[in-house]
Amino acid sequence: MTELTKLSAVELSEKLQKKEVSAEEVTKSHFEGIEKLDNKVKSFLYLDKEGAIAQAKEVDKRRKDNQELSALAGIPLALKDVLTQKGIPTTCGSKILEGWIPPYDSTVVTKLKNAGIIILGKTNMDEFAMGSSTENSAFHPTHNPWDLTRIPGGSGGGSSASLAAFEAPLALGTDTGGSIRQPAAVTGTVGVKPTYGAVSRYGMIAFSSSLDQGGPCARTVLDAALLHEAIAGHDSKDSTSISAPTPKVVEAAKRADIKGLKVGVIKELQGDGYQKGVLNRFNESIELLSSLGAEIVEVSCPSFEYALAAYYLIAPSECSSNLARFDAMRYGLRVGEGDAESVMNATREAGFGREVKRRIILGTYALSSGYYDAYYGSAQKVRTLIMQDYAKAFAGVDVLVSPTAPTTAFKIGEKSNDPLAMYLNDVATIPVNLAGICGMSLPSGLADEDNLPTGFQIMAPAMEDQR
């Protein structure tokens, strides 16, 4: 029965539609896999076995009654713990939310439920999605199934590891600076950051609201596309939600012909700091595209040099504001005694981890009077320059490509005491968020040095996700 866990969502869907298996069997087989593996991989923070099986039984009943069902009805999914699910503990990887039970579903979860997708549980993540390794989780690190001594990427390392370990065929992530794409790259899976505003942020615990975007994670492109269409769409509860139809990504994922596609290779996203084996696989992928009829050109995006610096002013600034709501009065943890300010201070001191505190301090400083123009203001100008670089580049090509991450999965602990080294892992993914465009990571073979997965990133203009 565990063999069911090796199938893609599309393959499982065929079996379900032919009534060769039930959603209950599919769900139980994934829990069997999780019980066997997750004590080592540690993808999950919370499992909802009872709820998932009840949901599966409901799908089976509806199928038996010949009710109309979505293509993904009965398919299990692992949910990043940044998304609220009514009645299910949601921590966002933080002690400050430990014990909080959200009274409402995020829009993404509502859409998953409406599609009959079975939510297995909540996956581990860097605290408030700040990190690139999942080591900043307040609870435990997650291990990369390819090599348990290594990181599964971050912040969505629980989601990527669950896919690579065959604990789930689908997972949900959020991507503020790379948290869907970099974990996909280092676990050999597929991760998509849709155009900013395509997936509702309602019920997605905010880190940096002008950058945060939910998206699909899977083991195949078609599975990711199906999930993308299931979760995207306008939502009046999110003020930055796009009110236009979702690009037809499923149809695009079924198309194989790339003859004449103009592919731009970004000069600035390779070379120094990129592992040799990562570049070797990247160059082979370019040759493959060329042999299939794509036209390859090199393009330059000179402002990308400043993207990381701009991101580490904008994201902490927004986070310092967003995280002010964790004040010991409304959610989760409360420690200390005395007046309100003492309780707030004591709770925030006890509840937030080191990286979160670092970002709050950086962001508060960058926004403070006298420094605002020099830091936050300058970073916003760089953001505009990056958008202009993309606009210029896309005037000549259909898509842009780069390696997703400069290295393969590093060892757990290797970069924990060097925040800058950790930040540098997102050098190729961050420009996409700053510009609000879409990007995805595809498996691109194993690096020569360490036999670990590498990722190939494809970027397209906003609202052109189907490219």
Ligand code: GLN
């Ligand atoms: N690693 C980046 C950061 O730490 C991106 C995180 C994310 O996309 N949520 O901010």
